[in-house]
Amino acid sequence: MLKQYSFEKTAVQTFPDNVSLAMRTENLQVFYGANHAMHDADLGFPKNQITALIGASGSGKSTYLRSLNRMNDNIATVTGKIWYHGVDINEPNVNIYEIRRHIGMVFQRPNPFAKSIRENIVYALKANGIKGKAELEERVETSLKGAALWDEVKDSLDKSALALSGGQQQRLCIARSIAMEPDVLLLDEPCSALDPISTVKVEETLLELQKKYSIIIVTHNMQQAARVSSQCAFFHLGHVMEYTPTATMFSNPQIPVTQDYISGSFG
């Protein structure tokens, strides 16, 4: 039986004005019809850091993440504000396609297009008006190097992306996202379908990528959060319970529900 925890007692950090944030949410709430899936999330994400969102299944962490680039449009009702470069991108008149070019996303299951490796990366670039052959070539190489996949695929760029292993596919999806040169990269449990060796590779990639991008990663795996993230938010039943630097979260959790989750009492 799951213990009842009070949702009143939370420990959510805010950042002083001198910390520049990649994005920030204010009173973000998500509803699936009558189901209130996410309550009042006020989180800020520092630039060029990895922020991990952890919590049990159904805690609302993926729902929250998918709201950040408006992937919940037509699926759920999202209220509240999402601040990005001084603009509330949760407004209905915001160009969501433009937003998603700045806030990229990688999903739980690798979902490369049924096209060649090269075409996976250049397809969206071409659709956005980048036509120069040299520039496309360069973006393919840079993004594949960024995702630590270049050495493995540089001789087979015209082969089908579906022939790659799961871990390679996921790194291709990361490459595809960073080829758009986004600002923020959202990752929704990117390693849950991968084996441990592929997971290590993806994590190394992320640690390298935070130099250029601000990364928000949802993960089931607490060790992963501890390994890669600088900030860590703990979600429980649709509430953000605790948000602290990762080191604090795992060494000195502030409230009982986090202590119990981290020590493995539930979830």
Added chain:
Amino acid sequence: MDAKRKDFIATVVIDLIVAAVVGILVFLLAYILISGLPHVSWSFLTGTTDAFSGAGGIGVQLFNSFYLLVLTMLISIPISLGAGIYLAEYAKDNWRTSLIRSAIEVLSSLPSVVVGLFGFLLFVVKFKIGFSVISGAIALTFFNLPLLTRNIEESLSAVPRNQREAGLSLGLSKWKTEIGIILPVALPGIVTGIVLSAGRVFGEAAALIYTAGQSAPVTNFSDWNPMDPASPLNPFRPAETLAVHIWKVNTEGLASNAAQLSAAASAVLIIAVLLFNLGARVLGNFLYRRVTASK
């Protein structure tokens, strides 16, 4: 009775049922081909029919069947592609969509002879187009649309949702995602459906008797201007197809060798339909490899 024995009996029964189905098919095909093929010759395939007795070759009918098929597909593919994309991707899950789905289902269960009579009354009589290729093509479109729409919708829906998410997350518009990412993956299934429906259209008779007509005026195969009355491409001329010809020779043929004529024409028809089926497989597999392995 123990589980193993039950399983054995069930397996044997299922095997027998499958064998019966395959057996019937093989028997039918063999019967038609054996009784028809000996009478098929080059002059039969290219010759013209005697308008009164129905004797003679099936050259014009064969051409008519293909021409009608092409026209039907030209009309029905764009419409069903639009309808299929709408139903699979854009339609909201509400009463209006289910009304559209039921309408398509009802359309697909209309007997083809009823579709033919409707085409006769509306196009042939009311619009005064007369028995013509175009009347037949429109009637066959009614007959073809629901199946093709369903096939396209199902092929599109079978593409995993995460492919759509991938496209949207890269800032591609819904339409661009649909056309550039989802449609190519669904294409092999769609093409297979189109070729299979081509087989059905090719063999259809009832809907054509009253629309495309039962006469195959001899056309001038050196005249390819669709506006000329004698041109084979003229869509306003009557055009008896192969399937209608078989029906006609059997019911009112006066030729002494009517039985052989219809057997031979049936064999040709069956071979064409079999080729469509085979073609659907080959083309579907080819496209699948081509699309996924790209180049």
